[in-house]
Amino acid sequence: MKRIIIILALFFYASTPLLLSQDVESLQQQQRQLEQQIATTNKMLEQTKSNKKVTLNKLELLNQNIATQRKLVKNINNEITALNKEMNQLQSNKSKLQSELIVLQEDYAELVRQTHYAQTHQSPFIFLFSASTFQQLVRRLRYMQEFGQYRQAQIAKITNKQEAIEHQNDLLAANKKAKQKTLKAQQLEQDKLARSERQQKAMLEELKKQEKTLKAQLNKQQKAVADLNAKIDNLIRQQTQTKTALTPEQQLIAGGFEKNKGRLPWPIESGNISGHFGKHAHPVYKEVIIDNKGIYLQTTSGATARAVYEGTISSCFVMNNTYAVIIQHGNYRTVYSGLSKLQVKQGQHVDTKQTIGTIYTNPEEDNKTELYFQIYQDRNILNPEQWILK
Secondary structure, three states, X not given: OHHHHHHHHHHHHHHHHHHHHHHHHHHHHHHHHHHHHHHHHHHHHHOOOOOOOOOHHHHHHHHHHHHHHHHHHHHHHHXXXXXXXXXXXXHHHHHHHHHHHHHHHHHHHHHHHHHHHHHXXXXXXXXXXXXXXXXXXXXXHHHHHHXXXXXXXXXXXXXXXXXHHHHHHHHHHHHHHHHHHHHHHHHHHHHHHHHHHHHHHHHHHHHHOOHHHHHHHHHHHHHXXXXXXXXXXXXXXXXXXXXXXXXXXXXXXXXXXXXXXXXXXXXXXXXXXXXXXXXXXXXXXOOOEEEEOOEEEEEOOOOEEEOOOOEEEEEEXXXXXXXXXXXXXXXXXXXXXXXXXXXXXXXXXXXXXXXXXXXXXXHHHOOEEEEEEEEEEOOEEEOHHHOEOO
């Protein structure tokens, strides 16, 4: 029983810092992902610099950056909390090991004193050969051997405890170094966030002065999107109005598409969601409500759109001077709008992540490169954010 308790205690000392460090590693991985997202948004902002004027696109990109920066600051705060917990646990482990070491050293010192006393008053050879019978001699010999082994075991335990304490010291030193680095990163990101928020405020004030022009542009854009949605809805209605049974292959694709809900790849390789599904207030004019039938994904100039799942191209058409593509996945369909060049044709089978075409970069909208992405089940519009990877 005593041995089991010792093993469990050693396992606790070894595993607790490991579990805590796994939390820190997970947070550090999230931090790297958020930093990559900020770098992508900054690249998109760089591509707007040819236009010195404050634009809605610049504000939207800045808003995305601020949202990511806030997540990053929160992530770093969580990392500091995890490092503090790890340090406290390491210090607690070290204190326990030091207490156990003191007990072992005291026990060993007492053992040495008793041994010295016994050897002073009686020679081991006299103790051994003064046995009255051979059996008693064997028992005394075994006792002396076990006593010697016990002394060696106690020395080994003391050495192991000392090494364990040194290991805890190394872990504590590494923890302190990581914490100092994280605290510097925290201050840096908080300063960046404060600058971004000041810039955001200035942009909002400037854009409110352009209310008449911006609202005219917004009305034009909303009409174009409404026309596009009507065209897509009409095509899907035509494709689904004849209720024919799905082929075994289509059933298999539809089943795979459905099973991958929440795990489908993004239709762009990198970028941000610039327009969420459903109804949202305008970023400048809060009284204006925007109702998105899909999501908008903004990326860098020259980026391509890709299929989120295997399927067949059921439609390719031009609308608002750009291409749109509908891919059928059994009774599901995905729509990719805002393409300047196609690499597929109607009737073609495409695989997951296969390139569909190049996303249009609009020089009239601050070089904005944005894909409009939708998902349908039969004629029902679904929220794509519930289907693609978080």
